[in-house]
Structures are given as C-alpha cells and as structure tokens.
Amino acid sequence: MSQDSQKKAAAEAAIRYVEDGMIVGVGTGSTVAHFIEALGPLRDRIEGAVSSSVQSTEHLHRLQIPVLDLNACGTLALYVDGADECDPAKRLIKGGGAALTREKIVAEAARRFVCIIDQSKQVDLLGHHPVPIEVIPMARSLVAREIVRLGGQPVWRDGVVTDNGNWILDIHGWRIADPKALEQQINQIPGVVAVGLFARRPADVVIVGGREVQILS
C-alpha cells in the first residue's frame, strides 16, 4: 500500500471521531488534506472548523466548510492533524509544513487530539526527522547559536515564511531522550515562537494507516 493510500486510510478513519454539531480543529499537510476531503460531505452536520493554516483554510473554503475564529470557540472537542514523527508515548515532531505554531495553539485548545499518520512516521525515539522551530526573523542567528549549545545542528529553511511572517530553523542531529525537557528548554530562548515538539501536549489517539488501520489510544 502506498504512503499516500496509508495517509488516506488514516484520515478517513478519523471521521468516526466527528460528531454532529461539532467545531472541528483541523491541522495542515497532505494527510490532513485527505481528512478535509472526507469532512466535506459532513459540512451540514458540523458547526464548522478551526484551521491551523492558510492552506487548510483555503481547502475548507473550497468545500464550503465554515472556518471559525478560535477566539470565538472556546475549548474544541476535537483536533485532527498529521505528524512528521510519533513515538510510542504519542509525542510528536510536527512542522514539516511550517504550520507548527498555529497547530500547537489549536491542539492546546482541544480536548481530544487525534493524530493521523502513515507507518513511516512511527519511531522509537524522536529525532530522525529534523525538529522545526519557528523564530522571529531578527533572532534567527541568536536562536541558532543557542541550539548549537544544546547539541543540535540548525539549518535555516531559506525562502520559507510562515503564515505568521516568521522563519523556520530545522534542527538536525538530535536523538531526543526527554522530549518534554527539550521542548521546555527551546521555548525559553528569546525569539522562539514555537518548537515542533509536541510532548507537553501529545496526541490522545494515533491512527496509523495501512491495509489494517491501527488505532492507538
């Protein structure tokens, strides 16, 4: 089964968590694009969606799914998003699509975070995939130096500007024994907007696509 078919299978399996009248938090990426497509036919049964990126907002609009302002929604019942890596404790690396800050905000606002992935995303230890950090542009070099002190190798994702007008550093070379501690340390560096480690707020349910879809809860 191709990687994209696995993503589609996981995304379609996530639909069972959508209930009538819900406001659904929606992540970003190619797996989430399958989820948005599956959500389309339910547009009249849900109140709407809260989006984590311009890309997902445009997709939701194309399917006539109302996109709501998180500030007017309070706590969301459900957030569905993909990931770049997922460990057995459902801690994640996210931000391959540069949407990590808004993804973190919507995940934090949700009671249940359902993460949809293909099998290649499952790892024992986070860090094979670089860890993205969104930084305020003027702090790029400062943050990069601090990351080197923490043993990482920062690479500027040159040319990429986030939906918030910031830049991304991708940190290579880490095998992350304590993701929560590292998340906390990175968050303390001035100029860091968000780091794509989701350890303080891991997923609640992980759906792994495949011929047999696996649901880890």
Ligand SMILES: O=C(CO)[C@H](O)[C@H](O)COP(=O)(O)O
């Ligand atoms: O964090 C993300 C975007 O910022 C995505 O969820 C992550 O990059 C996975 O993407 P895809 O579903 O395309 O494999």
